[in-house]
Amino acid sequence: MARKYWLMKSEPDEFSIDDLIGMENKTARWDGIRNYQARNFMRDEMQVGDGVFFYHSNANPLAIVGTMNVASEPYPDPTQFDPDSKYFDPKSSKENPRWMLVDVQFTAKFDPPVLRDNLRETPGLEDMMLLKKGSRLSIQPVTEQEWKIIHELAGVDPK
DNA sequence: GCCAACGTTGGC
DNA sequence: GCCAACGTTGGC
Numbered sequence: 001m002a003r004k005y006w007l008m009k010s011e012p013d014e015f016s017i018d019d020l021i022g023m024e025n026k027t028a029r030w031d032g033i034r035n036y037q038a039r040n041f042m043r044d045e046m047q048v049g050d051g052v053f054f055y056h057s058n059a060n061p062l063a064i065v066g067t068m069n070v071a072s073e074p075y076p077d078p079t080q081f082d083p084d085s086k087y088f089d090p091k092s093s094k095e096n097p098r099w100m101l102v103d104v105q106f107t108a109k110f111d112p113p114v115l116r117d118n119l120r121e122t123p124g125l126e127d128m129m130l131l132k133k134g135s136r137l138s139i140q141p142v143t144e145q146e147w148k149i150i151h152e153l154a155g156v157d158p159k
Numbered sequence: 160g161c162c163a164a165c166g167t168t169g170g171c
Numbered sequence: 172g173c174c175a176a177c178g179t180t181g182g183c
Contacts, residue, residue, distance in 0.1 A: 011181085034179090035166075058181055116182095134164045136180045 004045065005142040007053040007064070007130060008104070017054050017065045017109060026106035027071050031079045032087045033101060038139035043074045043100040051147060051158070052104055055130065056113070057138075063113035064150060067159060072103035110154040124149045 008030060010016070020028050033039055050070040056063055076097035079087035092098040119125050129140040142150075151158045 009181090037166095062182075133182095136165065138180080 001047060004047065004050045005052070005144060005147040006041065006046065006050060006070075007055050007128075007140045007142050008068075009055045009057040009138045011058040012056045013058070016056065017106070020054070020068070020104070020106050021109070023106075027103050029077070030101050030104050031077050033077070033099065033138065034087065034089070035138060037137055039100055041139045041141065042102050045141075046070045046074070046102050048072065051107075051142075053142060053147075053150065061113065062116040064110060064116075064119070064154075065113040066109040067107045067156075068104040069107050069159075070102050071105040074100045074102050077101045107159045108156055110156060114150055114153045118153060119150070122149060122153060 015028070020026060030042070033042065048070055052068040052070060053064045054066045054068055056065050076094070077087070077099040079085040080089040080092045080097065080099045081094060082088055087099075089098055116130070119128065120131055125131065125146055128142070128146060129135050129137060147158060
């Protein structure tokens with residue numbers, strides 16, 4: 001199947017692209033997703049090797065700060081079973097886990113980052129979910145065309 | 160920190 | 172299955 005493209009949000013106070021770069025193998029579990037639509041993208045549609053933009057939300061600046069690849073098949077988010085985690089879900093069970101995730105591996109950092117304000121001004125990106133008012137979805141599909149245009153803005157060759 | 164937008168929960 | 176109440180997200 002053809003490679004797909006995604007955008008995933010994280011608050012840098014929680015987990016930033018530099019945190020990802022600092023991880024072993026520059027790979028992290030994308031845990032804590034508690035929205036069904038976002039989960040379904042990870043569980044049902046992502047494939048190893050898909051391209052992902054890393055977006056800093058609730059941040060200054062708001063920006064796409066780099067890229068990652070999907071690096072695992074979907075599997076249950078372990079934090080849902082941990083009573084000490086803020087992502088603990090008492091209604092989930094190991095027999096029937098509610099929340100699935102994938103691993104992601106760092107591929108490139110955009111320096112400088114591609115600002116959201118800049119995305120807004122760029123022809124061809126008008127339909128991006130990220131730019132729509134009230135769009136809160138933390139994992140969003142991105143088209144191949146958008147993937148290319150944003151790499152041009154970043155001055156980075158797509159990986 | 161505020162609050163609009165939106166998602167989820169749970170009583171009925 | 173509706174929908175009011177509540178919780179969360181995320182830009183500002």
